[in-house]
Amino acid sequence: MEADIPLRCLAYTSRSNQNWTDADLRELAERAGARNLALGITGRLLFAQGSFIQVLEGAALAPQDLYHRIRRDPRHADVTLLIDMRVGTRSYPSWGMELLTEHDLTPEQTSSVLSQVEKAAQEPAISWDSLLGSIRKLEAGRPATAVNTTPRQSRADVTLDRLLAAARSVLLRDGLTDASMKAVAAEANVSLNTAYRYFSSTEQIVGLMVHRWQTSRIANFAGRLAELRVDNEAQLAGEIADNVSQQYLSNDLIPLRIRLVALRDYHRIAYAELWAFAGLVVQTLERNGLTSADPTRQERIAMALAGIAAQAKMAALHAPDQLHGTRFRDDMASTLTRAMRGAEPAPGA
Ligand SMILES: Cc1cc2nc3c(=O)[nH]c(=O)nc-3n(C[C@H](O)[C@H](O)[C@H](O)COP(=O)(O)O)c2cc1C
The missing domain is CATH 1.10.357 (Tetracycline Repressor; domain 2)
Structure with a gap:
């Protein structure tokens, strides 16, 4: 589809400067996805052991422009460019900035992410070793109990979907003005605190x-x-x-x-x-x-x-x-x- 348009793929790694909850990360990825859509940028964001690895792909200079903006973000530091190369096709053609946290990093998912990224690497002058090394380091540093965190992550996704479905029923029943987070939480069968960890309002x-x-x-x-x-x-x-x-x-x-x-x-x-x-x-x-x-x-x-x-x-x-x-x-x-x-x-x- 985009064969005639020069595409670039850029990847960097950075260290987080704050404690990110799952909800913070999800919000970051949702916002990034919405903004990236306007720039025609797709990619993936990995977060594990306090490190980010992000892949940005898009036409012409769009990924670089975005990278320079993200670099200045005070919520992370030690931003290191790993790859900046021309590619023939996108590895992540779906819009949005899909987030993977260490909870998701089962060996199969990790290798699938890597192979997708690898597909984009069609030029020799890439510091693939650095990227692979970074991800391996994250994997190696993963606590042994991390295996048990996979269900936790999927539970978070299940809760999010459950809240969305509950909100839909409540909105239909009560209308937006009368719909409350309390009603949504009750409908979803989760505590109000849990609901607020995901959303601050029904409008959101x-x-x-x-x-x-x-x-x-x-x-x-x-x-x-x-x-x-x-x-x-x-x-x-x-x-x-x-x-x-x-x-x-x-x-x-x-x-x-x-x-x-x-x-x-x-x-x-x-x-x-x-x-x-x-x-x-x-x-x-x-x-x-x-x-x-x-x-x-x-x-x-x-x-x-x-x-x-x-x-x-x-x-x-x-x-x-x-x-x-x-x-x-x-x-x-x-x-x-x-x-x-x-x-x-x-x-x-
Ligand atoms: C690790 C990390 C990844 C980010 N990825 C993106 C991204 O893909 N797209 C985006 O628009 N903003 C991303 N941001 C947020 C930007 O740094 C910035 O806050 C946002 O674009 C708003 O920019 P502005 O303050 O210049 O308006 C990211 C921030 C961090 C810490």
Whole structure:
């Protein structure tokens, strides 16, 4: 999908400067994942024995720019660059910054992480030994009881999923204004303290629901774009317009009562997505031979996407039937087609 775009893979290790709880780490990874989406960056974050190892991959200089920002973060120190190289494909094509802690480091998972990272290493000038050495050191320093911590980690994931499911039921039953963390904890059958270790408010839970929903949706659609053969911009625009309509009509992960709340915050959350998504659209155009010299094409597409998403949101809130109509879909598609054609004059203009 990204064969024509120079991709770089960067990895570093650092020492933590503070005590990270599982919840802190999860929050770091969730935020990093959301921000990285906007930069088209994917990767993985490992944390074990007080050390971080992070792999960042993305187009052109994006990984380096991010690396220089992360370096300055006072929550860690001794930041050491291990790899900075050009790669042909991403090793972690799913959006988000998946977190692995030492609880996850069963030998199989570790070797799978390593082999995925290794796949990215297609150039000889890499300090692979350092990376492998660092991970081995973590493994070697792992307390013997660490084997028992694997269930603990999966328990944390189970609790998180249970809280999300409980929140969904409570939100549906009580509505957002009346939903309380106490009710969510009771529904999930966990203590209130436990619930607060994961989330500070029901709003935050809705935020995570929406974010998970959006990232899985964009990942699915990105997969479809990668396969898509189109003859012209309008055809691609039509596909996207259909997807936008469906997404706003979709009742699967965000049922109506929550959807109204989710949509209120939708743009704050979705904003980060638009740039990355516009990048995927540009790649799809180029892969289909629909090239353009317009350097602002990605910006134009991102802005057009923001515009049509805002229209779709208003329709979803006030006149959902419009979303089924072809007129609405055709309007969205033609706005997008114009943006895709960039500086080139519209036909007949
Ligand atoms: C170990 C570690 C890894 C991080 N990874 C990322 C990341 O992948 N993406 C990201 O946006 N921020 C990441 N951050 C957070 C950034 O350092 C920074 O706090 C965040 O991007 C906000 O930047 P700003 O304060 O300049 O707005 C990471 C921080 C640490 C300590």
